[in-house]
Structures are given as structure tokens and as C-alpha cells.
Amino acid sequence: MEIVSWQFATFSACVLFIYYFLTLRAQKVWLLIASYIFYLSWGLPFAAILFCVTALNFFISRRLGNHHARRRLVLWVAITGNISLLFFFKFATSDYGPRLVQLLNSPTAFITQFLLPIGLAFYTLQAISYLIDVYNGQMQAASSFVDFALYMSYFPKLIAGPIERARNFLPKLAKPRMVTNETLSRSFTLIIIGLIRKMVIADVLPRMISIDHIWAGINSRYATAELALWLMVYAFTLYNDFAGYTSIVRGVSGLFGIELSPNFQQPFFARSFTEFWNRWHISLSHWLRDYIYFPFSRALLRRSEGQRNLINTVLPPLITMMASGLWHGFSVSMLVWGGLHGLYQVVERIPFVARMIAQPDEQPRWRQAILMLIVFLLTMVAWVPFALKSLQGNAGALAFWNALILTPHWGFSNLWFLVVLFPFALSLWIDAMQYRARNETVFTSWSPAAQGVLLALAIVALFFFGITSQMKGFVYQGF
């Protein structure tokens, strides 16, 4: 059941209708049942894996809660178990799995029958953060299996996040939930913004310039400007696809009176890479920061007795971002993508550069604009291996970088490609409105007349671009 589908809308409406009549405890049970029904629509084995992961982590967390000598060992075994599961599925479903099996002279049928359980990469991280938080004493182990199972499987966030922390999510389940006019208004605004991002921008952009057209003529027909434009199309598509998904599911969750964490805050307005990762896929970035970057930095600092040195500066961002790359996909190109972002952050820590970008808010406007542009352009360069998912070959990142940067060919074969500027402008306009007001549902503060006109325009846009176009799944469901 795709999120942008009539089935999901009907399913959510039915779940909501019953939900509103239930008591607090019954609501949780009902949401858990609904979440598993939703997940079963993706496949029985997926639901079975989720249940097993949930049960194991719940019982392990109970062990972690009790003070005993082997807590640390239990934690590491549990973390290794979770990561191994994720690693196994990522590996089996990558290009390398069948290749390795072939090298071992084993039949590949076994490995090729595996499908990556949708949402596994998201709920595994939730489980790990929960275990670590319990171990560190930042929260009590959940006493209710229903609460913990709902934390792991809550259907609005199940397939692609946001990656919630148990210490934030579980208390929300304990409190009585209330849905007021304001909640409804905010939730529907988020849903409409999400639908516009997904159906009017993310689904439309790739149809304006397709990668097939760009690649068909690389090195000859297609010009550097067109390659750059396609790269921007990819970035805006990915951003609006994922931000659209997050907005929709947060809106849907809001209707249940449960607020989910934001995942995006106008990332293209970032003036440094550190800021970029505080604005792009925030729940993952913060997870990586809290559970890889900080512990790793602290460990290195302890080794060097508190003295900052090259290793302390270089390794933590590099390792963290490469881990992020591997989380996105088990391939060299994803490692390169992560490595590039790690490298950007390392450069940002060079004192001369760091002085330039420290406290961006205090910089003159022109310098902020230049920094924004630099971050945007370098991020574009890094998207190449992410988008093409391979480094070598005619359709690889190296060929693309070569055509884009090293052997530029000026000219523009098709001025119609500039039509992509309209969705770009729409995406940036929504971002600018939210950025200026520091409020993602800024439109609800407009006058009723302005809101009405905007609603009408949104309906027209969705009718034009959405109603009969093929509904596509979200990109991040694939991770």
C-alpha cells in the first residue's frame, strides 16, 4: 500500500474513524493492529521480520535495564545482531551478494530471492538508539510490549521514517491525545504541502528531462549545462520526494494526535555542510551524530588526552558520513557519496575556512548567499554517484564528472528543458515561505481569502499533475 494512493487514504480514514472512539490504551492497541495490517500489505515475511526484531529488542532492553555485570556485552551483542540483519539484507540485495555467491561456486538462486524488507533500515536504527539510550540510562526500558511494538511499527513512519527516538516517542503514547481545529488545520496543510512536493514537483521533474535523454548523448550531443540541469532535477526530485513523504506522514500522524519529528528544513538554504546535515534528513543525521560521530570523537579525544589533532578532526566526520553512505546502499558509489560529504565537513573544519563560515547568521548577506551557492554546487557534485549508483562505465559517476567538469561542452540542444525552472521555483518558493516564517505550516497564518486561493491553486495543480499520472513510490522506500 503506497502512501500516495487512494487505498492508503481510505485505510487511514477507517483507522482514524475507529481510533477517535477508543480509550487511550485501546487506541494504542488499535494503532498497533493497523500498523501491522498496513505492513502486511507489503508482504507477510516483512511483517514477520519486524515482529521478530521488535520482540528480540524488547526482551534485550529488559535485560539492559537490570543492572548486571554483562550489560555492556549484551548491548554489543544486540547492536551487532541488529546491524548484521541490516547488513545481510543490504548485502544480499546489492549487486555484490549474487557476485560473491557466484565466486564461492554456490547457486545464486538462494541469494537472489531476498528482498530488502521495506523500512528495515529505519526501524533497525530506532531499535539501536533505544537500546543505547536504555543502556546509558537516558530512559527506562519500555514496560509495555504494545508501546514498544508501536514505537517500532507505527504505520505513518514505518516505511521511510522519520527515525524517532524512543525517549521522545514513548512519552507521547503515554499522554492523552487531542485533535483540535488547529491540529486538523496543521495536519491537512502538511498533507497538502507533501502532496504538492511529491506529485507536482518530484513526480513531474524527471518527466521533463529524463536521464535516458541525457545519457544517450553524453560526450557528444548533450551539453554541460544540460547535464548540470539534470543534476539539479535529480536533487530537487529527491528532496521534494522525501520531504513530500515526510510532510504527508507527519500530517497523517497529526490526525492521530501524535507529532512526528521534522526531517527537512530547507536544506538548499544551508550555508555550511554542517548546517546542510542539520536540514537534510534530520532524523538520520542526528542519529548518526549522536550514535557514531559523538561517541567516536569522544573516544579519539580520550586517546589523545583531550588534544585536538588531525586524526580527531578528519576521522569522525569521514567515518560518520561513510556510514551514512553504507546505510543508503551497499555499494562503492554510496561510499564515495558519503566520503565526499565527510571530506566537505573536514575541509569546513580547517581554521581558515571555519572562520569564514562560523555563525553564518552573523555574516553579511552577500557572503551568506555565496556560501549557500557553494554548498549547493558541491552537494550537486556529490549527488552524481548517489544518483547513478555506479562509478565506472559509460553510465558511471566518473564519466558524468568528466563530461560535466573536465570536458565541458557549451551549448544547449533543447530550450524546452528550461521548463524545469517552474517546479524549481515552486519548490524554492515553499522553502522561502517556511524559512522566513520559521514555520512549516506558515500558510495557516495567512488570511482566509489567501488560504482559500492557495487551496484552490493546490487543488488545480494536483488535478493537473496528479489525478491520472502514475503514482510512484517514494525514493527513500528503497533504502
Next chain:
Amino acid sequence: MRQLIRFETLKLTLPSGRIFGWALASLLILAITGEIVLRIESMQSLLLPPSYGSSSVEFGIKLAKINSFVKQEGGVDCIFIGSSITDADVDPDVFRAAYKQFTHQDIACFNFSLAGLPPSSARMVATYLVQTYQPKTIVYGVSAGEFLKIFNQRETYSTSWLYYSLGVFSLEGWLYDTSYVYRYVPTLRYFYESDYRTLADAFSKRISSSGFDRSTVIAQIAIESPVSRDDYQMDAESFSGYRDLVDLNSANTRIVIVESPVHPNFLPRYVKGGKGVYESLFIEPISGYARSRGVPVWRTQSVLDAALPPNGWSDPTHLNVEGAKVFSEWLAKQYASLTP
């Protein structure tokens, strides 16, 4: 039960409804503005012609072109219809010039053939053309492959708008016929797509003002291993559509059936069983029915085998501009002998 059910989550008050009021008013204003703007001809010329619910870009282009043609010529004397074969085979401009040469009379003809048009839809298209433009003659080009079940893709052309135009009411058909906004929605929806624009641009450039879909491709016809079809069997619905089309023959509009030629080397393999089966299972039924209704059938295959130039084919069943020139001149001669 009291422990299970409690209505405490929803705390709503009745909204004023002003936002929805404004939204409704805005939608009305947008719709009216759209209706006005899209009725301006200069605005329409910026957009691709609407296809009235058909998934075929060519259908919209042909409709727009025939309307311009009729406006310019003051009417249309004959209309050619058929599939992509007739689309590529008949150049009305060549036909017109040759006809003038033979008879010293001018004739305005338009080629309304559409790629993939099956006989079951051709009857509807032909009926629409007769009702709307009142041509003196409809020339229907037929080929054996068009009568196979696999070719019968009715939904492409038998749209709600076409049914509505022929008197079968439907809301969607009415909307297409009445509302310019509704009519142009698909055009606007796909206008930005590079694939759609490429296809539409190619069609617009290729199709002449008289509807001829010119192909300049010259095929090297070796015919070593062309498509060999299964046992040839005419689709009943297709033949029924053909019969209905033939039945349009009247005192006001004459129907003429033309056998579309295929490359002579290809004919033995065009239908399984070769020429014998082609004659008995395809030519005989269509000729028999047409003649029973007083409709002439012009055989071309044996007549034109030698006349069509070797470089006149773009593939085994479609002529290119060179072949179309010869074929159209021959048709004009036939037509001249038909008309007094």
C-alpha cells in the same frame, strides 16, 4: 465496554468555512478564466491540439488540421481513412494535382488516416467525418493485418467524445465537447514532458496540411525473415466495423475500398499460407461484402507490383514519399474514372 470506548480525542468546533468559500470561489474564477483564455485562437496556437480523450497525439493533430483545411478550402470533397498504412501511402496533394491533370477539375481531399486505427473504430471515425464534413467520397484503405484481433485497440480512438458526437450521451463526452478547459487538460498535463513534446513535434512536422504523414525513410527490403503471422483469421468485431463503414455508402457520400499494397516480396509471408490464403480469407470477404452493397473495391497488389519503385518503401507495408507519389497518382486516375 466503557473502558474501551471513550470519545475524548476529537475536540473540534464548527469552522466558519470562509477558507472553503474562498477556495470554491477561486476555483470558479479559475475555471471561467480558463474557459475564456482557451477560446482565444492565438492562445490555442501556442498549445498542442487537444485529442478529446484519445491517447493518440495524431488524432488531435488531424482534427485540428482538417478543420483548418475545411476553413481554407471551404469544404472537403474526399477523405481518405485507414491505419498508418494509408496514412503513409496517400498524399492528397499529389492526388489533387493528378486528378486535375486527368479531369481538369479541382478536388479538395484530406487524409484522416490514424496510426493503429482498427476497422471497429474506423466506422466511428468515418461516421463522424461524414456527419461533420459531408464529403462526397470516403476512401477506406484496408490491409489484412488490420483485421486481426491483436490490432483491435478500440479504446485509442473510440472515445467518449466520439460517441457523444455520434449521439450517445455521456458526461465526459459532453465535457470534452463543451468545456475548453476539460478538453485541454490532457494537453496541458503532458505538455511539459519531453517525450510527449518530441512525439507531438515530430507528428506536427511530418503531417502535411492535407493530412499526409510523409516518411522519407528508404527501407532495404530484403524480406528474408519477416513477421510470419499465425493462421490468418479475421476478427469478427473488426469485420463488423468494416461492414458498418461500407454501409455508410449513400447517395450523398460514396464509399470506396482500396486494398493497401504491401511489398511484393513480403506478400507471401504477410499472412500464413501466402497469397492463396490472403485472397480467400481476406480479399474475398471484404470484396464480397462491399460489392453486395454497390461499393467499389480497388485491387492494388497485383496492379502496382511493378509500378511502385523499389526505393518507394519505408518498410514492408508502408510506402515512403516516393512510393506514395506513384500510389496517389494511380488512385487519382482510378478516382477520375469513377467520377463523371
